[in-house]
Amino acid sequence: MEKLKALILCAIVAIVLTFSGCVSQSQNSPTSELEHKKVIKIVMIPDEDPTKMLEDMKPLIKKLEEKTGYKYEVHLVSDYSAAVEALLNKKADIGYLGPLTYVLAHAKDPNIVPFVKEVSAKTGKATYRSIIVVNKETYDKGVKDLKSLKEHAHEIVFAFVDPDSTSGYLIPYSALLKAGINPEKDFKKIVFAGGHDAVELAVKEGRVNAGADNDRTYPAMVSKGLISTDTNIIIWKSDPIPGYPWVYRVDTLPKDLREKIKQVFLNMSKEEALKISGGKVIGYVEATPDDYKIIEESARALGKL
Known part of the structure; x- marks a missing residue:
């Protein structure tokens, strides 16, 4: 009987120690992981x-x-x-x-x-804006706002940044829909450039007629001489985005x-x-x-x- 009690007591102690170890490891896991790597x-x-x-x-x-x-x-x-x-x-x-x-x-x-x-x-604010730009040739054809963009949509090759981009897809796509433009159906073609700067360069070089970007990348590229306000013309700006x-x-x-x-x-x-x-x-x-x-x-x- 005494031997049985001793075995039971040992088992209980082992369980308690194991549980305590698990709790301690769980509570300290962020630090432990970082200390390790x-x-x-x-x-x-x-x-x-x-x-x-x-x-x-x-x-x-x-x-x-x-x-x-x-x-x-x-x-x-x-x-x-x-x-x-x-x-x-x-x-x-x-x-x-x-x-x-x-x-x-x-x-x-x-x-x-x-x-x-x-x-x-x-702007000095913790917000920015999405923009839509067109190249000079497209602008000279009369595409100067979303209304005229809709009128010429069938001949427009449009560049977005990425399907998960905020200013390069989500916000401008929503604005185009509100303007009566279904990008998938109405534009001649849509492409994903992969980066904000890549959209601006595609517009400047005439590989696309128009594209979506933001007012962070645009002025930075203008100041560096990579694009100009004559080659990449803004025709739309969004409301402020966080x-x-x-x-x-x-x-x-x-x-x-x-x-x-x-x-x-x-x-x-x-x-x-x-x-x-x-x-x-x-x-x-x-x-x-x-x-x-x-x-x-x-x-x-x-x-x-």
Whole structure:
């Protein structure tokens, strides 16, 4: 009998110790994972030339490493959906996304949340606008607004950025529908250029008649002499859109580390922000999921969610 009691007692102790170990591991898993790998991975959308984006990011990476004590790796992906997948599969801890890309990711995993959003260099606000541009030849034919674009739709080759782009697809597509233009049916052809700068270059070079972009990329390219207001003419602007968010996974990064990362962005100087954004951004403000409700509503209306 005494032997039986001893065996039962040992079994109970073993179970309690095992359970305690599991609880402890679960509670500390973000820290444990990071201590093991010592590298925080960042995934970024293809907003412009990849080589330039990586070069522009170097000052940010240096400051993050200094302030947090961790190493960081930047991974540029081929398209918007790849950025979402990297975050969903925990192959990335931090992401630089478009508003729609973030909404799609958050809908699938609420652990992906925004912590800051960009302040536009052009307006000084944490918003930006989608635009539609046409080349000079198309403009000279009379395409000067959405009404005339509809009249010439059958001869228009139109470029969007990516099906998961906010300003390069979601917002302008919705505007075209409201103007009575069904892009799939009414345009001669639609193409996806893969990047905002690629849309502008396609318009400038006459490979497409018109395209969707935003007022972040457009003025930056004009200032660098890559396009001009004579070759790429704006015929439509959207209402304000909440700025591009930086997001992180709250389940893979401990709270104190997340706060340090956020503060790096919030305390960034204007010069630093301009450098890492290619001249598009002058700073960052805090962001929450509620800031992107308008994007979520538009996405649902187009069946994206």
